[in-house]
Amino acid sequence: MKICCIGSGYVGLVAGTCLADMGNDVICVDSNKGKIDNLKKGIIPIYEPGLKDMLERNARVRRITFTTNIKDGIQKSDVIFIGVGTPSDLNNCADISAIISVAESIGKYMNGYKVIVNKSTAPVGTLEKIGKVVKSFQKKAIRFDLASNPEFMREGEAIKDFTNPDRIVIGVQGEKAKKIMESIYNGISRTDKPIMFTDIRSAELIKYASNAMLATRISFMNELAQLCEKVGGDIKEIAKGTGLDSRIGPRFLQAGIGYGGSCFPKDVNALIQIMNENGIDAKILTAVNEVNEQQKRSLFEKIQILVPKMKNKKIAIWGLAFKPKTDDMRDAPSITLIKQLQEAGAQINAFDPEAMDNAKTIFRGIKYYDDPYSAVKNCDALVIVTEWNEFRDLDLKKVKRLLKCPNIVDGRNIYEPKDMKELGFHYLCVGR
Numbered sequence: 198m199k200i201c202c203i204g205s206g207y208v209g210l211v212a213g214t215c216l217a218d219m220g221n222d223v224i225c226v227d228s229n230k231g232k233i234d235n236l237k238k239g240i241i242p243i244y245e246p247g248l249k250d251m252l253e254r255n256a257r258v259r260r261i262t263f264t265t266n267i268k269d270g271i272q273k274s275d276v277i278f279i280g281v282g283t284p285s286d287l288n289n290c291a292d293i294s295a296i297i298s299v300a301e302s303i304g305k306y307m308n309g310y311k312v313i314v315n316k317s318t319a320p321v322g323t324l325e326k327i328g329k330v331v332k333s334f335q336k337k338a339i340r341f342d343l344a345s346n347p348e349f350m351r352e353g354e355a356i357k358d359f360t361n362p363d364r365i366v367i368g369v370q371g372e373k374a375k376k377i378m379e380s381i382y383n384g385i386s387r388t389d390k391p392i393m394f395t396d397i398r399s400a401e402l403i404k405y406a407s408n409a410m411l412a413t414r415i416s417f418m419n420e421l422a423q424l425c426e427k428v429g430g431d432i433k434e435i436a437k438g439t440g441l442d443s444r445i446g447p448r449f450l451q452a453g454i455g456y457g458g459s460c461f462p463k464d465v466n467a468l469i470q471i472m473n474e475n476g477i478d479a480k481i482l483t484a485v486n487e488v489n490e491q492q493k494r495s496l497f498e499k500i501q502i503l504v505p506k507m508k509n510k511k512i513a514i515w516g517l518a519f520k521p522k523t524d525d526m527r528d529a530p531s532i533t534l535i536k537q538l539q540e541a542g543a544q545i546n547a548f549d550p551e552a553m554d555n556a557k558t559i560f561r562g563i564k565y566y567d568d569p570y571s572a573v574k575n576c577d578a579l580v581i582v583t584e585w586n587e588f589r590d591l592d593l594k595k596v597k598r599l600l601k602c603p604n605i606v607d608g609r610n611i612y613e614p615k616d617m618k619e620l621g622f623h624y625l626c627v628g629r
């Protein structure tokens with residue numbers, strides 16, 4: 198199949214690379230010339246495990262190519278995937294202007310039947326808008342079909358999630374487009390996990406429902422963690438004990454410093470706005486949001502317990518990315534925390550295995566270190582913000598020797614409070 202992926206960010210690039218690996222001819226289009234120039238040279242703009250190898254393998258045989266020329270991408274393809282960004286606008290609604298601009302180009306340049314597939318997360322009704330825009334920009338009437346194919350990949354696990362998904366959801370009308378979509382995903386849909394074909398509006402809503410449900414679980418556990426801190430009980434045991442109920446399941450029950458990233462915060466907000474626009478008071482999701490904001494700020498309050506006068510104190514931060522195995526800093530809880538610490542006059546020493554280059558474009562006045570030990574030297578406290586695996590097995594005796602004061606605030610519950618006490622740390626974590 199000849200496929201064009203418009204938008205070569207996390208979703209477009211990973212999807213395009215996997216689709217090429219599955220044997221399709223893929224053209225990745227992006228309006229960012231620097232990104233495309235780099236991709237042509239094999240320089241990948243994001244850190245995503247496994248992506249570089251897979252991309253190189255397919256680029257070598259030209260099963261995947263890169264261009265800024267959207268006309269060329271559209272005209273040479275039978276199926277067009279849209280994977281451009283849909284960031285929050287000033288009212289916290291999803292800004293779909295990039296999708297609309299792509300739809301205009303598709304209408305202008307299409308030269309034969311195409312299936313136009315939206316993969317970007319966008320409000321219910323967006324696919325219909327895409328259809329109208331495409332039609333209105335066509336010079337002569339050319340048939341096309343539309344599909345909504347929301348993406349559920351997680352950063353850090355994106356290749357695995359794309360090639361071995363829990364489900365593939367496709368909202369589509371018409372047998373021809375359905376067959377084409379089926380043939381694209383044939384290689385990865387399995388009898389136990391078939392493609393779920395549904396109506397277009399349901400597909401659009403399944404995406405928001407999924408992210409909002411996961412965010413709700415996290416906020417619920419974070420609120421329970423606050424209760425544990427008042428009345429006792431260990432939130433990790435509570436997550437385990439409730440997660441053992443097969444109706445609940447164990448995943449996405451980890452209390453911490455609040456969810457971040459480019460999607461949960463924006464998608465929860467967008468769904469609240471969609472509900473409001475339709476006269477529904479989004480009580481649950483408004484609370485999910487509020488608990489998350491509170492949780493992001495709570496780490497600073499814990500640091501203050503151990504370091505009451507913050508001015509000119511040195512605080513080490515391990516982990517800046519919004520979660521491990523990514524260099525993505527979008528809406529990372531570290532941003533809220535570092536802002537609070539800097540406002541209180543603290544100096545920050547930071548280490549993250551992958552996100553420091555991106556962090557440098559966000560923060561001012563931070564010192565970055567090449568390894569976790571150098572970052573803690575002479576610091577008044579160490580704060581764990583992202584649970585990179587390498588932080589779990591470090592020499593904590595060495596960490597204690599290097600710190601000026603043996604204070605650790607663990608926002609991700611990676612250590613056992615009992616062990617930390619035995620090692621002589623003043624250790625605060627979340628809900629334990």
Ligand SMILES: NC(=O)C1=CN([C@@H]2O[C@H](COP(=O)(O)OP(=O)(O)OC[C@H]3O[C@@H](n4cnc5c(N)ncnc54)[C@H](O)[C@@H]3O)[C@@H](O)[C@H]2O)C=CC1
Pocket residue numbers: 203204205206207208209226227228229232280281282283295298299316317318319348349350351352459460
């Ligand atoms: N990041 C993730 O893991 C996931 C993201 N999504 C959704 O997928 C969509 C894309 O997200 P990301 O890939 O993270 O965004 P991104 O910001 O990494 O990539 C978007 C790309 O689109 C390009 N672009 C913007 N306007 C364009 C235009 N008119 N023509 C051509 N290229 C254009 C940008 O230059 C950028 O490279 C969003 O709606 C997001 O909510 C869904 C699932 C997972």
Ligand SMILES: O=C(O)[C@H]1O[C@H](OP(=O)(O)OP(=O)(O)OC[C@H]2O[C@@H](n3ccc(=O)[nH]c3=O)[C@H](O)[C@@H]2O)[C@H](O)[C@@H](O)[C@@H]1O
Pocket residue numbers: 318348349350351352353408411415448449450451452453454455456457458459460461519520
């Ligand atoms: O729409 C999207 O962009 C994607 O959003 C999330 O993926 P992602 O943002 O990459 O990362 P997650 O692993 O879901 O983590 C999101 C945030 O929740 C936090 N989290 C996660 C799990 C948990 O138990 N507790 C918790 O605090 C993480 O630390 C992180 O800040 C979803 O998991 C994907 O299915 C979806 O495709």
